[in-house]
Amino acid sequence: MDYWEDAARRWGNLGAPLRPDAEVVSAYRRHIPAPFAGTLMLGVTPEITALCRPVIAVDSSAAMIRTVWPGDRPERRAILGDWRDIPAADASFANCIGDGSPNVFAFPADMEAFFGEVRRVLAPGGRAVFRVFCAPDEAVTCREVFARAERREIPSFHSFKFQVAGAIAREAANPNVEVAHVRDTILNAYGSCGSLAERGGWPAKEVETLDYYRGSKAFIAYPRQGDFIAIAGAQFARAVIAPSGSYEGASLFPMLVLDRH
Numbered sequence: 001m002d003y004w005e006d007a008a009r010r011w012g013n014l015g016a017p018l019r020p021d022a023e024v025v026s027a028y029r030r031h032i033p034a035p036f037a038g039t040l041m042l043g044v045t046p047e048i049t050a051l052c053r054p055v056i057a058v059d060s061s062a063a064m065i066r067t068v069w070p071g072d073r074p075e076r077r078a079i080l081g082d083w084r085d086i087p088a089a090d091a092s093f094a095n096c097i098g099d100g101s102p103n104v105f106a107f108p109a110d111m112e113a114f115f116g117e118v119r120r121v122l123a124p125g126g127r128a129v130f131r132v133f134c135a136p137d138e139a140v141t142c143r144e145v146f147a148r149a150e151r152r153e154i155p156s157f158h159s160f161k162f163q164v165a166g167a168i169a170r171e172a173a174n175p176n177v178e179v180a181h182v183r184d185t186i187l188n189a190y191g192s193c194g195s196l197a198e199r200g201g202w203p204a205k206e207v208e209t210l211d212y213y214r215g216s217k218a219f220i221a222y223p224r225q226g227d228f229i230a231i232a233g234a235q236f237a238r239a240v241i242a243p244s245g246s247y248e249g250a251s252l253f254p255m256l257v258l259d260r261h
Helices: 003-009 022-030 046-051 062-067 109-121 142-150 157-172 179-190 193-200 204-213 225-233
Strands: 039-042 055-059 076-080 093-099 122-131 176-178 219-221 238-242 255-259
Touching: 022 046, 022 122, 039 046, 046 093, 055 062, 062 076, 093 109, 109 122, 109 225, 109 255, 142 157, 142 179, 142 193, 157 176, 157 179, 157 193, 157 204, 176 179, 179 193, 179 204, 193 204, 225 238, 225 255
Parallel strands: 039 055, 039 093, 055 076, 093 122
Antiparallel strands: 122 255, 176 219, 238 255
């Protein structure tokens, strides 16, 4: 079973900030000036499906579409497709949205090509809005993230997991982090999911989602905010980072807003 097929099967066990909450949805809404214009959605994240219409969602995983997508309606439909070669004509959409979509591409070359493809399908004056996952601007170690967790300063296990990944990226000076390496780094420090749940104060069921990463070859890219601005800004007339909310760790999950010429 591949990473995305497994993610689809276990989607209901995932929580914020991995899945957008009401605060994040509000942040999307603030940055979409034309919600009733044609919109491309990259992925099938159900929490943001109703932000715009009409919507065409593109996902490379049939399992995600089958399990997570809330269903086709006259104003929305989901299709299989590759974000590196989006099945749409040039200048087809007023908007493009997605949650973490850029992060599935290796930084820098593959991510740069992804932004070029998004630009291609946006009409002149169109806007893309993504929530992105970032490594911290300041140097942070995994040991420091573990210490904060044991002081019960990280309320969400999923935020903890992403903060560890960002620290791995900074320590290795490489933003492309295999998800299996995140799991192994955490369990090498804590021994077991049970010990991790107890010491961090998180529900055991949430912590056990760490095992989704066991043996996976999937990776997530964690550039810093400035790296996103640089690589997307080369493709778009305007590229800005904006807050996604005030929740703990929100600075690592900002909105990336891109305007086409």
